[in-house]
Amino acid sequence: MSLLASESEILAPLASGWFLEHAWLIPVIPAIAFALIILIGKRLPMKGSELGVLSMISSLVLAAGAGYQWIQRTNSATEDQFVEPVIKSWSWWRSGGFDFGIGQHIDGLSILVLIVVAFISTLVQIYSLEYLRGDRRYTHFFAALTLFSGGMLAMVLADNMMLFLLGWEIMGLCSFMLIGHWWEEDANSRAALKAFFTVRTGDVGLLVGISMLYFSANDWTQEHLGVSGFSIRGISAWALSGAPNSTVITIAAVALFIACIGKSGQFPLHTWLPDAMAGPTPVSSLLHSSTMVVAGVYLVARLYPVFFVGLNILGSGGNLIVIIGGITIVISAALAFVQNDIKRVLAYSTVSQLGYMMLGLGAGAWLPAVFHIFTHAFFKACLFLGAGSISHSASHHSFDMKRDMGGLRKVMPITFTTWIISTLALCGVFPFSGFFSKDEIIDNVGHNGYNLFMIIGLIGAFMTAAYMTRATYLTFFGEPRGASAGHADHGDTHNSHDADASHDAHDVEQSHGPHESGLLITIPLIILSVLALSSGFLNATPFGESWERMKLWVEPRSVEVVEETHLGGPGESLIINLPSAEEVHSKSVCGSAQPETGICYAPQLNHAPFKWLKAMMSMAIVFLGIAISWILSTLLFTKRAPRLVGLTQRVKILGFGHKLLVNKYYLDVLYEKVIVRSIAYPVARAAYWFNQNILDGILHAIANSTRKISGWVYKNVDQLVVDGTVNNSATLTKSLGTAAQPTQSGKVSQYAALLFSAAAVAALVLVIINT
Amino acid sequence: MIAQNIGFLIIAIVMIVAALRVVTTNNVVHAALWLVVVLAGAAAQYILLAAEFVAVTQVLVYIGAVMVLFLFGTMLTRARIGAESDLNNSYKKLGIPVGLVMLVAMGLALTDSFGDEKLPESAKVVSTQEVSDQIFGPYLLPFWALSFVLLAAVVGAIVLARKD
Amino acid sequence: MFVNQFLFLGAILFCIGVYGVVARKNAVLMLMSIEIILNSVNINLLTFALRNGSTDGHVFALYIIAVAAAEVGVGLGLVLLVYRNKKTISIDDLSEMRG
Structure with a gap:
C-alpha cells in the first residue's frame, strides 16, 4: 500500500449534488405526464397539451441543473483524474439468475444529450400548440410526443443495456404512432409501417449485441466491478481490459452497429427516414432530425470502447463505421438535389449529417462527433420548424418547393432569417455552430489517418452547401408560385403531406395569403436560431485550449482507475494511478494495450491541432458550393436558361444519374421487389411447382390407374358386391350417429358425469398399474 | 393422542x-x-x-x-x-358408481402410499406470522395473481348480476 | 394420528362432492357440492403441510379459499343471470349446447 501511495495521489471526493443524484427523475416526469394525458387529457382545458409542455419544462430544468452540477463535478477533479459518472442502480426484476437493473448513468455524454432532448422537446411541444391546433387527435399527439421524450430520456441515462433497449423500443413505437398520426391517408400509414419495420430489422442486431455482450462480459464484470454484464460501465471497462475474445467483441460491435444503421438511417437502411416525413412537421423536427435518429449515434458513443476495440478504430485504414458513414454522407447528399419536397431535402440532409457523426465516431473523433449531435440538433430542428412555419402560414400546407413556394423572404422575415442562420450553420460557415463541429470531424478524420474519408467529408460539405442553397433559393427567392403567390387551389392538386392538418379553423385564416406565423411558432424558431449561431462557441477549437469546454466537460478521460475496495463505495475513494512525472504527457495505455493495475473506462483518443489553413480550405469549398448552386439555381429556376432546362433529358449520363437519384438508387425497389419477393416468391413458386409437378403428378397417375382399375371393378365388383356394402355402411353410420347423439345432450350434469367417470376409471387404471 | x-x-x-x-x-x-x-x-x-x-x-x-x-x-x-x-336429475344413478369408483381408486392409492404412517407427534401450531412470511415472501407472485382474480371476479359478478 | 385418516376423510368428502355435482339439477346445489370438493382438497393440503413440516400447504389452502370465494361470487352471478333470462335454475333446462 505504501508503495502504491507513493506513486499515486489520494484524491478528494468529486463534487456531486441533488440534481446529479436524482437525474433519474428526468424521464420519470414525462412518463407520468404521458399516463395523465392518456387518462384525463381530454377533459383538461387545453386537451392535455399543458401537461406535456409542463412535464418537458420540468425535465429541462432538472437536466439543466444536472448539467450545471456536472460541470462543477468536472471542475472539482484534477486534470488527469477520471471523472466518475454518477451511477445509481436498483434491481428491477430477477429471473432465472439474471438480474435486470434499472438506474442512471450520468456522465458528460448523457448530460449533453439529456439537455438537448429536453430542450428541443420543450420547444417542439410549444410549437405544436399552435401547429396542431384543432387537430382531431390533438391529445393523443401530445401523449405520444411526451412518451417519446420519456423513452428517449430513459434511454440516454440508462445505466444498463436492458433499460437502454426499453427506451430504444419506446422511441420506435412512438415514432410509428407519430408518423402515422394522420393514418387516414394511405401514404402516411404506409410510411409508418415502413419506418417501423426497417428499424426493427436493425433492432435484431441490438438484441443480438446485448445478449452477446452479456454472456461474454458478465463473469468479468461480476468479478472486477460487482455489476452485471448489462451494465454500460461494466461493458466499457470489460472491452478495454484486454479480456474479451477479439472475435466475440467484433461480432458484438457489428451487431450493435446494425441497430445503429437502422435507427440512425445509415446506408443501406436509410430509406425509411425520408418517408417518415409524412408525419406532422413537429414530429419530423423532434424525432426524425434532432433527437430520435441520433440514438444510433448515441449508442456508438455510449459503448465506444466496444466499438473501439471490436472494430479496431485507429488501428486500421478503414472500418465498418467509417465506410458506412462515408457512403451515407455522399449518397444522401446527392439524393437531396432531386427532391422537390422541402422536408425531404431536410430529411436527406439529416441522413447525411448523421453520416458525419458516424464517420467521426468511426475515425476516433469522438468528441467532435458528439459535439455535432449537439449543434446539429439545434439547427436542424430550426430548419424543420421553419419548413413547418412556411407550410402552416404561407404555402397552404404544401411542402412542394417548386410549385407552392418562392419569394417568401419578404412576407416571412423571421422565418427567413432563422432559416438562413440555420442553413449557414448546417453548411459549416465560420462563426456558426456547424463549423465548429463538422469541420472538427473532417479535420480529425484526416488527422487520424483516414485520408480518403476526409476527402469524402469535404465532398459532402460541398454538396451540403449546394443543395441547401438550392432549397433556400427555391423557397425564399425568385417569384412566388402556387399557394405562396396567393392563388391556392384547394387541396386537390398540390402534393401535401399535412393537407388534413387542420382544415376547419385555419382555412379562413389561410385565405389571406402568405403571412408570418404566430408567436408560438416564431419564438421557438428564434431561440433555436440563436443557439444555432452560438452553440458552437462551447467548443471553439480555433480560439485555443481555454475555449474547449466540451472537451473538459464531456469527454471521458482515459486514465486508469485503481479502486481501493476496502475504503467504501465506488466514487468515494479513488486512487488514480498517476504516471510518474516524465510520463505525464505520454499516451495512456487505455485502448492500446491491456491496463496493468487499474480499469479503463475510455480509450485514449487524439485531437487534431487546429490549423487556420485547413479551415480556410474547407470554407472555400463551402462557399464554392454555395456560389455554384446559386448561379445554377438562378439560371435554372428564374431565368430558365435554355441550355440548362431539360439538360437531364438531353444528356444521357446526366439523365441516367437523375433517374437513379429520383428512384433513390432503386433501394426501395431492391427491398420491396427484389428481397421480399426473392424470399416470398421462390417459396411460393417452389410450392406451386411441387404442387403442380409432384403432387399433381402423383394424383394424376393415381387417378389414371384408378380409373382403369375402377372401370374393371365397376363392372365386376361394384355393382354386385360393393353397392350392397356401401348401402349397409351408410345405414350403419347413420344408426351409430343416432346412437351417439344422446351423449351430446347439452346437459351439463351428463357431461360432468362422463368427465368424472372417465377420470375415475383412468385413476383406477393408473393406481392398479402402479401398485 | x-x-x-x-x-x-x-x-x-x-x-x-x-x-x-x-x-x-x-x-x-x-x-x-x-x-x-x-x-x-x-x-x-x-x-x-x-x-x-x-x-x-x-x-x-x-x-x-x-x-x-x-x-x-x-x-x-x-x-x-x-x-x-325435483332437485335431482336423471343422472343420479350414474353419480353413485362414479363416486364409488373414485373412492376405490383413491383408497387404493392412499393405503399403498402412506399405509400406517403417522403424523409427527409434537407438531407445533403454525403461527400466522409464518404463513404471512410465506405469502409475502416466496409466494408473493401468486398472491398478486390472486388479487387480480378477485378483482376480476368482483367486476364480473357485478356485470353479470346487474339489471340492464 | 395417522396420515391416512385425514386423507381418507378428504377422499370421502371429495367423492360426495362429485356425486353432488353429477346428481344435482339445481345450480345452487351444484355450487355447494363444488364447495365440498374444494374443502376436501384443503384438508389434504393441510395434512401434507403437517406431515412435511412446511407452511406451503397453508399458503395454498388460503389461496384456495380466496379462489373459492371468487368462484362463488361469479357462479351465483351467473345463476342469477340464468334465472333472470330463463326463469329457472335447473341445469337440465339449459341445453342449448345440444349436438
Whole structure:
C-alpha cells in the first residue's frame, strides 16, 4: 500500500449534488405526464397539451441543473483524474439468475444529450400548440410526443443495456404512432409501417449485441466491478481490459452497429427516414432530425470502447463505421438535389449529417462527433420548424418547393432569417455552430489517418452547401408560385403531406395569403436560431485550449482507475494511478494495450491541432458550393436558361444519374421487389411447382390407374358386391350417429358425469398399474 | 393422542353425514345449513392439523361470507323454502358408481402410499406470522395473481348480476 | 394420528362432492357440492403441510379459499343471470349446447 501511495495521489471526493443524484427523475416526469394525458387529457382545458409542455419544462430544468452540477463535478477533479459518472442502480426484476437493473448513468455524454432532448422537446411541444391546433387527435399527439421524450430520456441515462433497449423500443413505437398520426391517408400509414419495420430489422442486431455482450462480459464484470454484464460501465471497462475474445467483441460491435444503421438511417437502411416525413412537421423536427435518429449515434458513443476495440478504430485504414458513414454522407447528399419536397431535402440532409457523426465516431473523433449531435440538433430542428412555419402560414400546407413556394423572404422575415442562420450553420460557415463541429470531424478524420474519408467529408460539405442553397433559393427567392403567390387551389392538386392538418379553423385564416406565423411558432424558431449561431462557441477549437469546454466537460478521460475496495463505495475513494512525472504527457495505455493495475473506462483518443489553413480550405469549398448552386439555381429556376432546362433529358449520363437519384438508387425497389419477393416468391413458386409437378403428378397417375382399375371393378365388383356394402355402411353410420347423439345432450350434469367417470376409471387404471 | 383421535372421529363422522345430507336433501335451504356444518367441521379439522389461521379464515370467509352468498342466491332465485321434489336429475344413478369408483381408486392409492404412517407427534401450531412470511415472501407472485382474480371476479359478478 | 385418516376423510368428502355435482339439477346445489370438493382438497393440503413440516400447504389452502370465494361470487352471478333470462335454475333446462 505504501508503495502504491507513493506513486499515486489520494484524491478528494468529486463534487456531486441533488440534481446529479436524482437525474433519474428526468424521464420519470414525462412518463407520468404521458399516463395523465392518456387518462384525463381530454377533459383538461387545453386537451392535455399543458401537461406535456409542463412535464418537458420540468425535465429541462432538472437536466439543466444536472448539467450545471456536472460541470462543477468536472471542475472539482484534477486534470488527469477520471471523472466518475454518477451511477445509481436498483434491481428491477430477477429471473432465472439474471438480474435486470434499472438506474442512471450520468456522465458528460448523457448530460449533453439529456439537455438537448429536453430542450428541443420543450420547444417542439410549444410549437405544436399552435401547429396542431384543432387537430382531431390533438391529445393523443401530445401523449405520444411526451412518451417519446420519456423513452428517449430513459434511454440516454440508462445505466444498463436492458433499460437502454426499453427506451430504444419506446422511441420506435412512438415514432410509428407519430408518423402515422394522420393514418387516414394511405401514404402516411404506409410510411409508418415502413419506418417501423426497417428499424426493427436493425433492432435484431441490438438484441443480438446485448445478449452477446452479456454472456461474454458478465463473469468479468461480476468479478472486477460487482455489476452485471448489462451494465454500460461494466461493458466499457470489460472491452478495454484486454479480456474479451477479439472475435466475440467484433461480432458484438457489428451487431450493435446494425441497430445503429437502422435507427440512425445509415446506408443501406436509410430509406425509411425520408418517408417518415409524412408525419406532422413537429414530429419530423423532434424525432426524425434532432433527437430520435441520433440514438444510433448515441449508442456508438455510449459503448465506444466496444466499438473501439471490436472494430479496431485507429488501428486500421478503414472500418465498418467509417465506410458506412462515408457512403451515407455522399449518397444522401446527392439524393437531396432531386427532391422537390422541402422536408425531404431536410430529411436527406439529416441522413447525411448523421453520416458525419458516424464517420467521426468511426475515425476516433469522438468528441467532435458528439459535439455535432449537439449543434446539429439545434439547427436542424430550426430548419424543420421553419419548413413547418412556411407550410402552416404561407404555402397552404404544401411542402412542394417548386410549385407552392418562392419569394417568401419578404412576407416571412423571421422565418427567413432563422432559416438562413440555420442553413449557414448546417453548411459549416465560420462563426456558426456547424463549423465548429463538422469541420472538427473532417479535420480529425484526416488527422487520424483516414485520408480518403476526409476527402469524402469535404465532398459532402460541398454538396451540403449546394443543395441547401438550392432549397433556400427555391423557397425564399425568385417569384412566388402556387399557394405562396396567393392563388391556392384547394387541396386537390398540390402534393401535401399535412393537407388534413387542420382544415376547419385555419382555412379562413389561410385565405389571406402568405403571412408570418404566430408567436408560438416564431419564438421557438428564434431561440433555436440563436443557439444555432452560438452553440458552437462551447467548443471553439480555433480560439485555443481555454475555449474547449466540451472537451473538459464531456469527454471521458482515459486514465486508469485503481479502486481501493476496502475504503467504501465506488466514487468515494479513488486512487488514480498517476504516471510518474516524465510520463505525464505520454499516451495512456487505455485502448492500446491491456491496463496493468487499474480499469479503463475510455480509450485514449487524439485531437487534431487546429490549423487556420485547413479551415480556410474547407470554407472555400463551402462557399464554392454555395456560389455554384446559386448561379445554377438562378439560371435554372428564374431565368430558365435554355441550355440548362431539360439538360437531364438531353444528356444521357446526366439523365441516367437523375433517374437513379429520383428512384433513390432503386433501394426501395431492391427491398420491396427484389428481397421480399426473392424470399416470398421462390417459396411460393417452389410450392406451386411441387404442387403442380409432384403432387399433381402423383394424383394424376393415381387417378389414371384408378380409373382403369375402377372401370374393371365397376363392372365386376361394384355393382354386385360393393353397392350392397356401401348401402349397409351408410345405414350403419347413420344408426351409430343416432346412437351417439344422446351423449351430446347439452346437459351439463351428463357431461360432468362422463368427465368424472372417465377420470375415475383412468385413476383406477393408473393406481392398479402402479401398485 | 387419544383425545385427538376421538375428536377427529366425531367430527369426521358429522362431516360425512352432513355432506351426504347436502347432496341428498330435498330442501335448498337445508342443504345450505348442512353445508355450514361441513364447513365448520372442516375448520375444526384444520385446527387439529395445527393450522389455526386457515381455520379462522375458513370460518370468516366460508361460513361468514360464502354462506350468505348462497342464501341470498337461493332467495333471489325464489327457490321454495320448503321441500322440493325435483332437485335431482336423471343422472343420479350414474353419480353413485362414479363416486364409488373414485373412492376405490383413491383408497387404493392412499393405503399403498402412506399405509400406517403417522403424523409427527409434537407438531407445533403454525403461527400466522409464518404463513404471512410465506405469502409475502416466496409466494408473493401468486398472491398478486390472486388479487387480480378477485378483482376480476368482483367486476364480473357485478356485470353479470346487474339489471340492464 | 395417522396420515391416512385425514386423507381418507378428504377422499370421502371429495367423492360426495362429485356425486353432488353429477346428481344435482339445481345450480345452487351444484355450487355447494363444488364447495365440498374444494374443502376436501384443503384438508389434504393441510395434512401434507403437517406431515412435511412446511407452511406451503397453508399458503395454498388460503389461496384456495380466496379462489373459492371468487368462484362463488361469479357462479351465483351467473345463476342469477340464468334465472333472470330463463326463469329457472335447473341445469337440465339449459341445453342449448345440444349436438
